[in-house]
Amino acid sequence: MGASQTALPRYIGIDGGGSKCRASIYAEDFTLLGSGVAGRANPLHGLEQAFKSIEQATSLALADAGLTAEISGQLIAGAGLAGLNVPSLLSAMTAWQHPFKALYLTSDLHTACIGAHGGQDGAVIITGTGSCGYARVDGQEICLGGHGFALGDKGSGAWLGLRAAEHVLLSMDGFAAHTELEACIKTQLQVQTSTGIVEMLAGKSSSVYATLARSVLQCAAEGDQVAMAIVREGAAYISDMARALLAIKPPRFSMIGGLAEPLRPWLAADIACSISATLAPPEYGAALYAKQCHQNNDSN
Amino acid sequence: MGASQTALPRYIGIDGGGSKCRASIYAEDFTLLGSGVAGRANPLHGLEQAFKSIEQATSLALADAGLTAEISGQLIAGAGLAGLNVPSLLSAMTAWQHPFKALYLTSDLHTACIGAHGGQDGAVIITGTGSCGYARVDGQEICLGGHGFALGDKGSGAWLGLRAAEHVLLSMDGFAAHTELEACIKTQLQVQTSTGIVEMLAGKSSSVYATLARSVLQCAAEGDQVAMAIVREGAAYISDMARALLAIKPPRFSMIGGLAEPLRPWLAADIACSISATLAPPEYGAALYAKQCHQNNDSN
Numbered sequence: 022m023g024a025s026q027t028a029l030p031r032y033i034g035i036d037g038g039g040s041k042c043r044a045s046i047y048a049e050d051f052t053l054l055g056s057g058v059a060g061r062a063n064p065l066h067g068l069e070q071a072f073k074s075i076e077q078a079t080s081l082a083l084a085d086a087g088l089t090a091e092i093s094g095q096l097i098a099g100a101g102l103a104g105l106n107v108p109s110l111l112s113a114m115t116a117w118q119h120p121f122k123a124l125y126l127t128s129d130l131h132t133a134c135i136g137a138h139g140g141q142d143g144a145v146i147i148t149g150t151g152s153c154g155y156a157r158v159d160g161q162e163i164c165l166g167g168h169g170f171a172l173g174d175k176g177s178g179a180w181l182g183l184r185a186a187e188h189v190l191l192s193m194d195g196f197a198a199h200t201e202l203e204a205c206i207k208t209q210l211q212v213q214t215s216t217g218i219v220e221m222l223a224g225k226s227s228s229v230y231a232t233l234a235r236s237v238l239q240c241a242a243e244g245d246q247v248a249m250a251i252v253r254e255g256a257a258y259i260s261d262m263a264r265a266l267l268a269i270k271p272p273r274f275s276m277i278g279g280l281a282e283p284l285r286p287w288l289a290a291d292i293a294c295s296i297s298a299t300l301a302p303p304e305y306g307a308a309l310y311a312k313q314c315h316q317n318n319d320s321n
Numbered sequence: 322m323g324a325s326q327t328a329l330p331r332y333i334g335i336d337g338g339g340s341k342c343r344a345s346i347y348a349e350d351f352t353l354l355g356s357g358v359a360g361r362a363n364p365l366h367g368l369e370q371a372f373k374s375i376e377q378a379t380s381l382a383l384a385d386a387g388l389t390a391e392i393s394g395q396l397i398a399g400a401g402l403a404g405l406n407v408p409s410l411l412s413a414m415t416a417w418q419h420p421f422k423a424l425y426l427t428s429d430l431h432t433a434c435i436g437a438h439g440g441q442d443g444a445v446i447i448t449g450t451g452s453c454g455y456a457r458v459d460g461q462e463i464c465l466g467g468h469g470f471a472l473g474d475k476g477s478g479a480w481l482g483l484r485a486a487e488h489v490l491l492s493m494d495g496f497a498a499h500t501e502l503e504a505c506i507k508t509q510l511q512v513q514t515s516t517g518i519v520e521m522l523a524g525k526s527s528s529v530y531a532t533l534a535r536s537v538l539q540c541a542a543e544g545d546q547v548a549m550a551i552v553r554e555g556a557a558y559i560s561d562m563a564r565a566l567l568a569i570k571p572p573r574f575s576m577i578g579g580l581a582e583p584l585r586p587w588l589a590a591d592i593a594c595s596i597s598a599t600l601a602p603p604e605y606g607a608a609l610y611a612k613q614c615h616q617n618n619d620s621n
Contacts, residue, residue: 106516168490168519171471171483175491183471190468191475196561216406219468261496 030054030092033082033121034308035075035100036132037062040150040228042071044078045304046086046096055088056304057081065104068113075100076120093120099311100124101132101303103167125314129303130155130164136306137275137299140313144271145299146262149278150231152177156266163269165262170227176255176262178231178280184251185237186222186230190215192247200247205236238283256287263292275299330354330392333382333421334608335375335400336432337362340450340528342371344378345604346386346396355388356604357381365404368413375400376420393420399611400424401432401603403467425614429603430455430464436606437575437599440613444571445599446562449578450531452477456566463569465562470527476555476562478531478580484551485537486522486530490515492547500547505536538583556587563592575599 032047042062046054059077061070079093098121105111105128114126134145134155144156151174153167170179189206191197193215207213209232210221222229240248267274274295276285285293332347342362346354359377361370379393398421405411405428414426434445434455444456451474453467470479489506491497493515507513509532510521522529540548567574574595576585585593 107520165494168515169523172486172519172522173490186472190473194465195565196558215468219472220407222472223469258496265495 028052028054030086030088030096032308032311033079033093033096033098034132034304034306034311035062035078035098035102036129036303036307037064037071037075037100037102038129039063039066039103042074042078043302043304044075044082045302045308046082046088047305047308051305051308055082055084055086057083057085063103064110064114065107068110071102071114072117079120094122096121097311097315098122098124099132099307099309099314100126101129101307101310102126103129123311123315123318125311127307127310128155128164130167131157131162132306132310133277133303134306135309136301136303137277138273139300140306140309141273142271143273143275144263144266144269145275145277146259146266146281147277148177148259148280148284150174150178150227152180152259152262152278152280154262154266156269156271158269158271161269163266165265170230174227175258176280176284177227178234179227180230181237181251181255181280182230182233184254185233185248186218188247188251190218193218198247200240201243201245202237202240202248205240206233209233209236234280234283241287252284252287256284257289259284260289260292263288263295267295273297277303328352328354330386330388330396332608332611333379333393333396333398334432334604334606334611335362335378335398335402336429336603336607337364337371337375337400337402338429339363339366339403342374342378343602343604344375344382345602345608346382346388347605347608351605351608355382355384355386357383357385363403364410364414365407368410371402371414372417379420394422396421397611397615398422398424399432399607399609399614400426401429401607401610402426403429423611423615423618425611427607427610428455428464430467431457431462432606432610433577433603434606435609436601436603437577438573439600440606440609441573442571443573443575444563444566444569445575445577446559446566446581447577448477448559448580448584450474450478450527452480452559452562452578452580454562454566456569456571458569458571461569463566465565470530474527475558476580476584477527478534479527480530481537481551481555481580482530482533484554485533485548486518488547488551490518493518498547500540501543501545502537502540502548505540506533509533509536534580534583538580541587552584552587556584557589559584560589560592563588563595567592567595573597577603 031049035044045056057078059074062074064071146154154165241252331349345356357378359374362374364371446454454465541552
């Protein structure tokens with residue numbers, strides 16, 4: 022990396038999720054200097070793991086930028102993490118002896134939204150392994166869904182997979198219609214019996230169920246009635262969630278996550294038309310959040 | 322205990338379940354001599370735990386009968402356990418250095434059915450924390466459902482609880498109707514927010530969800546539309562399962578488990594009328610199974 026003034030490392034943005042943690046280092050003008058990805062960093066799933074993943078992602082981002090470890094002490098960090106609405110987790114994260122010059126914490130939804138809309142107000146729905154919605158307009162904030170597998174997360178990959186597995190087990194017992202979805206799920210799991218399906222899925226994490234979503238979406242696209250009913254129910258929920266977010270008039274609305282594109286044709290037409298492309302990733306949003314907080318701190 | 326010939330300990334019947342293990346010692350004429358209850362003994366949830374629970378329940382039953390530990394070596398044991406359809410678990414259980422004179426293994430459904438019908442052919446549906454069905458007629462056997470939480474077990478306590486929690490979270494986000502069920506579930510869990518509900522339930526075992534069934538059944542009995550819809554869907558599945566079992570013409574049909582009575586008014590009328598009282602508990606069925614197997618062994 023060159024040593025021009027603008028390229029000096031200044032911010033680090035951290036997106037801590039349930040399956041991975043991504044950190045990106047930016048210059049003062051938000052030129053990207055380097056990125057790193059480590060394991061999960063969701064405080065709900067373990068604080069020590071979250072600290073470790075943030076540190077690992079930071080080390081990898083520093084190495085990617087050609088910087089030494091000591092530089093972390095000069096970086097102004099922003100981190101978007103799930104679970105900070107739980108008071109005990111917020112105080113533990115706040116008390117963390119982090120390696121940065123400063124660390125500003127907010128929800129992963131907030132940083133995703135800041136990134137998607139380039140720092141401006143807006144709304145986002147995230148549909149990947151799980152599902153949730155967020156909007157922020159003039160300081161007013163709404164969070165919807167995101168209650169987790171198997172309590173909520175309707176319309177998410179894990180939800181589609183669970184509903185499909187439930188139906189296939191019912192149909193194999195003779196209590197529901199046999200359709201192509203049954204053959205697709207059996208082929209994907211490489212098992213032929215109910216016992217085999219249960220052995221592959223019982224007690225498994227949401228990400229294992231989410232792998233089945235591609236079979237469900239493929240069968241639905243090919244007109245399988247059961248798969249279509251499942252996808253329609255999930256998409257109707259996502260459309261309802263979008264309507265609730267749009268009610269507070271966000272200037273922009275984006276969909277994020279692995280299911281954003283495949284679900285789009287199943288959403289209500291007015292919702293599908295209102296989707297804008299995301300402008301930047303969540304870790305960019307986290308760095309931008311850190312800059313805003315740090316400027317406010319300095320001006321106080 | 323008296324030392325008359327008929328009261329000599331001869332059989333031990335073991336009912337190993339997902340939450341507890343019950344063992345009962347019987348004389349040759351099946352007079353009950355003593356019983357003991359220990360922790361869970363489901364090989365699917367851990368073999369060592371299953372061995373330990375069976376040994377503890379046996380010790381407690383021996384003590385209850387006023388017998389010493391050495392007597393176990395004279396007992397002919399029968400055990401009904403879940404998970405023996407998994408080949409690795411069956412071979413591990415068969416290889417176990419058990420403390421009995423002989424040990425005969427079969428499924429927990431089979432011993433429950435033998436007990437319910439006093440040793441004769443018949444059908445049973447078990448609806449407690451989970452749900453499943455079993456029938457045996459002239460050597461023909463059917464097993465239905467029982468795929469476990471949250472993949473299957475429709476109509477069970479855990480299923481009712483999960484469906485109710487899902488609905489309450491949707492209604493609190495504004496995506497489903499508010500009914501009395503919402504207040505009942507919040508009161509039972511002693512929380513008022515979505516986050517509170519998620520903290521109480523996320524990642525919890527099926528038995529935690531099953532505790533919510535009483536709120537669901539109570540609200541349904543009082544005419545709550547959401548609770549009624551959930552209970553009707555579960556009961557319709559149990560009625561379908563009963564019809565599939567009755568198709569092979571079992572001489573008797575019984576319902577077992579904590580939800581058997583509360584679900585009865587919600588079952589199809591023809592199914593509700595076809596229910597016979599259970600004649601004896603599963604551990605009695607397990608002891609009867611041991612006697613039958615042992616006699617067959619001796620006569621070979």
